[in-house]
Structure formats: C-alpha cells, structure tokens
Amino acid sequence: MDLSLKFHKALLDTCQKTRRETTYNPSGLSQRLASENGVVVAKTLLRGKDQSGLARLLLEGRLDLSMEALMLDKEYKDLFTDEERDIARQRLIECKYTFPAEAEMEMEENVAENPIESTPIDVTSIFVPGAEFRRLDLHTLFAGQSYGRISTSSRFPFIMLFTGERGEEYGYKDGWNEEGIFLYTGEGQEGDMQFIKGNKAIIEHVDDGKDVHLFEYIRTGHVRYIGQMICIGYKVRDKDNKGQDRKVIVFELMPIEVVNNSEIVGATELSDLSLEELKNKALVITNHGQGTTLKERIVQYRERSRAVKLYALKRANGVCEACGNEAPFINTKGEPFLEVHHTRRLSDGGPDHPEWVAAICPNCHRRTHYGYDAVSYNDKIIKKIIETELRIGAK
Structure with missing residues (x-):
C-alpha cells in the first residue's frame, strides 16, 4: 500500500x-x-x-x-x-x-x-458554555493555582474563576442578579478582604489585557464552563454570608456577549467624535462602581467598548494596520471594512486600552488567530501600533 x-x-x-x-x-x-x-x-x-x-x-x-x-x-x-x-x-x-x-x-x-x-493551543475553542472539565486537567493545560477560587494562568493572558463548591461554608455566596450580572465574592477566608493577589487581578484585568473565564463546580473536582466575563465594578459589604463582621469584596461580572452585542445609546454621537475625543472616551478610568449605579456602570462599559472599536477604525482610516493594504471592500454603511483585533488578549471584543487594539483586514485577522506564524505576526502588529501611537502623540 x-x-x-x-x-x-x-x-x-x-x-x-x-x-x-x-x-x-x-x-x-x-x-x-x-x-x-x-x-x-x-x-x-x-x-x-x-x-x-x-x-x-x-x-x-x-x-x-x-x-x-x-x-x-x-x-x-x-x-x-x-x-x-x-x-x-x-x-x-x-x-x-x-x-x-x-x-x-x-x-x-x-x-x-x-x-x-x-503556536499556542486555541483556548477559546474548548471554552464553550456548558463544557465540563476536571479542574486538575485545566491546570495541567493552562497552569495557574490549582486551589482556591481565583487562578491566574502563567501561560495564557486570562484568569479562571471558580464558584459553587463549599463556598457558603466560608461565607461566600455567588449568583446572578436581576440585571443579568454575576455577583462573585472575592477571596480571603479570614479578616477583611483586600485588593491583593487574585482580587487585584480581577479588578485590573481589562487594563492588564487579561480575559476572565468563569466556571462552576458540578461535583467534587469537576467544573462546568459558564462563560467569559468582564468585571464592571464591585461592592464592599460589612458582613460575610455567615454574619461575621468583616469587609467582603463582591465583584460584578458581566457576560462579554452583553457588552459586544448590545446597542449603545448615543452610538451615533460617538462616531462623530474626533480621534482624540474617542481615545479619551476609551481611556475613561472607572472608579470600579463607587458612586455610580449598576445600570450606569453597564452603560459605561458598553460605551467604552464601542469607543475603543471606533477609535481603532478611525485611526486606521481605511488601511489595514497590519499589512498596509486598503480595506478589501466597503460595507453597507459606506465605510471601509476592517475588523478590530485585540493584540494582548485571546478573544476580541469588550473594553481595552486603545493602544492594544488594531483595525486590520479579514485576511490578517485570520492570520493572527490561525496562522502558523500567529504569535510573531501579532508581535509585529503590536510594534506597528506602538509606532503609530507615538506619531499621533507627537502631533
């Protein structure tokens, strides 16, 4: 044969x-x-x-x-x-x-x-809502702390959160609220919770360019994937769920698809802003929920996400920021068609720093995700965007 x-x-x-x-x-x-x-x-x-x-x-x-x-x-x-x-x-x-x-x-x-x-393993291909895993296998594949509620991967730019198993024994109680936000209790079994280690990683994940993936325990040692989330704020409670007096951090996590798929009030006005004005919108530093309502924070994160996308497209001005060629066609809105790629994160969409996104043609976008040289090509794009931002800042 x-x-x-x-x-x-x-x-x-x-x-x-x-x-x-x-x-x-x-x-x-x-x-x-x-x-x-x-x-x-x-x-x-x-x-x-x-x-x-x-x-x-x-x-x-x-x-x-x-x-x-x-x-x-x-x-x-x-x-x-x-x-x-x-x-x-x-x-x-x-x-x-x-x-x-x-x-x-x-x-x-x-x-x-x-x-x-x-090229690294395509994480997003196995992180499908409802998929079940042994937690030990997740850490074999992605590293990170194999114990506790918050695990930061040393191999990939994301954070894994775990909820459900025996949490209430330690004063934790997580779950969805009426607005579709997942309330996730930070880590720290004794004394006041502080913004260190895993808690710090969650609150800073957007600015650090890290995705957040949420899992729930279905039985001992086994978890089910819920989905990718974005932390839009937090609240501090004076008692834990066991009634003990201590500061407890409760993070507000919003599913990323809510950010990506929702229409934003005032989106038309955003598209009329100048490049500098869009960047300022995208760079709005939130106070992580202090002094604002939950609904205001949801709108704020949607607007920031939209501003980041529009900024990258306006900066590109119809030319792919990877290969330098003109957009392959004009879309139904009469605009050059380019796709916004997040250069630090494994997934695209959601808020990010404007210097870590690029407006690129579909061919280059597929190359950054599926090409044999995906890693080095993405690095080249990062370098180009840094140089572009330096030129913009010098004007």
Whole structure:
C-alpha cells in the first residue's frame, strides 16, 4: 500500500478509536478525511493555530491518539519534513506527553535546525458554555493555582474563576442578579478582604489585557464552563454570608456577549467624535462602581467598548494596520471594512486600552488567530501600533 494512503487509513482508524475509547468525537477531522488526503490534512492543521483537538485529547489523557503522535511514528517519517515533525514534537512536549522510548532516541538524534514557529493551543475553542472539565486537567493545560477560587494562568493572558463548591461554608455566596450580572465574592477566608493577589487581578484585568473565564463546580473536582466575563465594578459589604463582621469584596461580572452585542445609546454621537475625543472616551478610568449605579456602570462599559472599536477604525482610516493594504471592500454603511483585533488578549471584543487594539483586514485577522506564524505576526502588529501611537502623540 502506498505510504500516503497508509497514513490516511491510520488517521481514520485513530479517529474511530478516539470515538470508541474517549468522550471526544473528532468529527471535524473525520469530515475532512472523507474528501482530502490525510497527509495534506495533517500538514495543513499543523501550520494552523487551532489545536482544540489536541487540547481535548490532553483533557482525556489520550495524547497517544493525537495526529501529532501519529506523525512522529517512525513508519511515516518520509511523509513529513524535519521541521513539521519538530512542530508536532514540540506541541506534545508542551503538553507533557510521555514519548515511547523509540521516539525519545530520535528526538536526541534528529532535531530540526530551523523549526517552524509553534503556536499556542486555541483556548477559546474548548471554552464553550456548558463544557465540563476536571479542574486538575485545566491546570495541567493552562497552569495557574490549582486551589482556591481565583487562578491566574502563567501561560495564557486570562484568569479562571471558580464558584459553587463549599463556598457558603466560608461565607461566600455567588449568583446572578436581576440585571443579568454575576455577583462573585472575592477571596480571603479570614479578616477583611483586600485588593491583593487574585482580587487585584480581577479588578485590573481589562487594563492588564487579561480575559476572565468563569466556571462552576458540578461535583467534587469537576467544573462546568459558564462563560467569559468582564468585571464592571464591585461592592464592599460589612458582613460575610455567615454574619461575621468583616469587609467582603463582591465583584460584578458581566457576560462579554452583553457588552459586544448590545446597542449603545448615543452610538451615533460617538462616531462623530474626533480621534482624540474617542481615545479619551476609551481611556475613561472607572472608579470600579463607587458612586455610580449598576445600570450606569453597564452603560459605561458598553460605551467604552464601542469607543475603543471606533477609535481603532478611525485611526486606521481605511488601511489595514497590519499589512498596509486598503480595506478589501466597503460595507453597507459606506465605510471601509476592517475588523478590530485585540493584540494582548485571546478573544476580541469588550473594553481595552486603545493602544492594544488594531483595525486590520479579514485576511490578517485570520492570520493572527490561525496562522502558523500567529504569535510573531501579532508581535509585529503590536510594534506597528506602538509606532503609530507615538506619531499621533507627537502631533
């Protein structure tokens, strides 16, 4: 049998084995294999940023069923370049995969001189509302503190919040209010809560360029993903839920889709502002809820998010801030079509510092998220925006 066809069949067999032996169904890969050559599919996926399949297999504890592991099989060595095999190997190393002894020997003998850039696992592809995980697996994949309510990842720009398990025993009581805001109690079991460590990370997450992801316990050691949130403020209570006298911080978390999908009163007026006026709107430093009502804070964050987007588009003036080409077409509003990309965060949308967003063409936007050189290309965009902002400030 032709070696290419043999690899194709082996990859199909691996998909079937994955369905039988795990809870993960690699349907996307199976569909592609129905119409494309397996070697071509593997090479294409290897150069993309989407590593959701690898992430799922890591959570299942079955990295041996990954496409990357099959590519490193000695039998298929001639189908892939040293650089491609090096990417596959690096991905598995980052997931702490235990290689077979034969593969370990090959790693020592044959390391590519110029490896293609490896891209991080696409977190957003597995963070789907309702998805369930073992908390231990989340920390294996993303690092961060494996205990407590607030975990800051050392590998990715986001914060994981956990609610539900035995919280009320320590005076914590979280939940949704009538306005659709999730009230989340800060950490600190004894004495007054302070804005340090995890509490500080939450209140400063927007300015630090970090996303917030909320999980709830469904049973011991297992959590369900609720969604991505934005902290729009906090309140300080004088008693905890056990009646003890102490300062308790309660954060107000708003789902990011509420920010992104809501129409803003006065949006038309915002679009009429100058570049400098939009930047000032985007840079409004909130007092984190002190002296304002909850409804006022919701409107404020929506407006700030809108101002950031409009600022980036007006700064670009119809030219992609990544490749320098003109917008590919004019939209239905008669404006050049560009997409706003957040350069520090894994997700797009919501408030951010105007110097950390870029208005770029759809092609460049996909490259920052799915290109094999996504990380270095994003770094180039960051450098360009910094230079642009310096020129604007010098005027």
